[in-house]
Amino acid sequence: MVQRAVTAGTKRGAATAAKRQAILDAALCFFSQFGIHGTSIERVAERAGISKTNLLYYYPSKEALYVAVxxxxxxxxxxxxxxxxxxxxxxxxxxxxxxxxxxxxxxxxxxxxxxxxxxxxxxxxxxxxxxxxxxxxxxxxxxxxxxxxxxxxxxxxxxxxxxxxxxxxxxxxxxxxxxxxxxxxxxxxxxxxxxxxxxxxxxxxxxxxxxx
Structure with a gap:
């Protein structure tokens, strides 16, 4: 039972890390072309394949996402x-x-x-x-x-x-x-x-x- 919990936790951690990286990669694509003011959270979320709400769960604002990138x-x-x-x-x-x-x-x-x-x-x-x-x-x-x-x-x-x-x-x-x-x-x-x-x-x- 403990091993299953550890495995599940590891998988969740890997999935979270992958999602964060997908968001950062998508944001880099837009920020490098249009800057922070010319980029919308909606476009980043769409490119990352997630919802805007989900993106804001990881990065609560466009500025926070920009700084993370x-x-x-x-x-x-x-x-x-x-x-x-x-x-x-x-x-x-x-x-x-x-x-x-x-x-x-x-x-x-x-x-x-x-x-x-x-x-x-x-x-x-x-x-x-x-x-x-x-x-x-x-x-x-x-x-x-x-x-x-x-x-x-x-x-x-x-x-x-x-x-x-x-x-x-x-x-x-x-x-x-x-x-x-x-x-x-x-x-x-x-x-x-x-x-x-x-x-x-x-x-x-x-x-x-x-x-x-």
């Missing part, structure tokens, strides 16, 4: 940076970070575009996250880069500027994917183009911070 984006976006460790070889770590960030741009372009849109609007619903957990993480990782510079393992470089440059370069391929495709005839979904992009961005940035 943005927080999930931050988790995805920051995961590669969290892998930075003091015991890594600096140039290899930065090269791997560039590759992982380009993978995020390739695999989650809608998420990157929505995050960009939120930043352009002044981050009205995400400022607490930016000045809290995000800043704490950046402080931690810039300290690692500063230590590498002090040890002579990297050329003299400002840690924040390096991270901002990597963000700007890698996220360009998601935020301006239409422009990239118009100019090059390819996207990051093209395996050969993705490999060339990783190689070129790694080389340009790494050669700029290598010890001379």
């Amino acid at each position: 943005l927080k999930q984006i931050l988790d995805i976006w920051l995961a590669p940076l969290k892998a930075f460790r003091t015991d890594l070889q600096p140039l290899a770590a930065i090269g791997e970070y560039i590759r992982l960030k380009l993978e995020v741009s390739r695999d989650y372009p809608q998420a990157s575009r929505l995050f960009c849109l939120e930043m352009l609007q002044g981050a009205p619903l995400l400022m607490a996250e930016l000045t809290g957990d995000l800043k704490a993480l950046i402080d931690e990782k810039t300290a690692i880069i500063d230590d590498w510079v002090k040890r002579g393992q990297l050329g003299a470089v400002d840690a924040h500027s390096l991270i901002f440059m990597i963000w700007a370069t890698t996220q360009h391929y998601a935020d301006f994917a239409t422009q990239v495709e118009a100019v090059t005839g390819a996207t990051l979904q093209d395996e050969a183009f993705f490999s060339r992009t990783v190689e070129n961005v790694q080389r340009m940035i790494i050669e700029g911070i290598r010890v001379r």
Whole structure:
């Protein structure tokens, strides 16, 4: 009897998680195209295959849903940076970070575009996250880069500027994917183009911070 209850509870938990993710995926699709003001709860619910009432059970307002989507984006976006460790070889770590960030741009372009849109609007619903957990993480990782510079393992470089440059370069391929495709005839979904992009961005940035 206990085992049946546990199994039933596990199934309910999985079903709930799947429903939440379906809602977040549907919301991301609309928010990334039309923003929060151009998106209706009704359209999100319809795309997620549930009722508006059911959606509001999980996310009580459109603003709450929007913030939930943005927080999930931050988790995805920051995961590669969290892998930075003091015991890594600096140039290899930065090269791997560039590759992982380009993978995020390739695999989650809608998420990157929505995050960009939120930043352009002044981050009205995400400022607490930016000045809290995000800043704490950046402080931690810039300290690692500063230590590498002090040890002579990297050329003299400002840690924040390096991270901002990597963000700007890698996220360009998601935020301006239409422009990239118009100019090059390819996207990051093209395996050969993705490999060339990783190689070129790694080389340009790494050669700029290598010890001379």
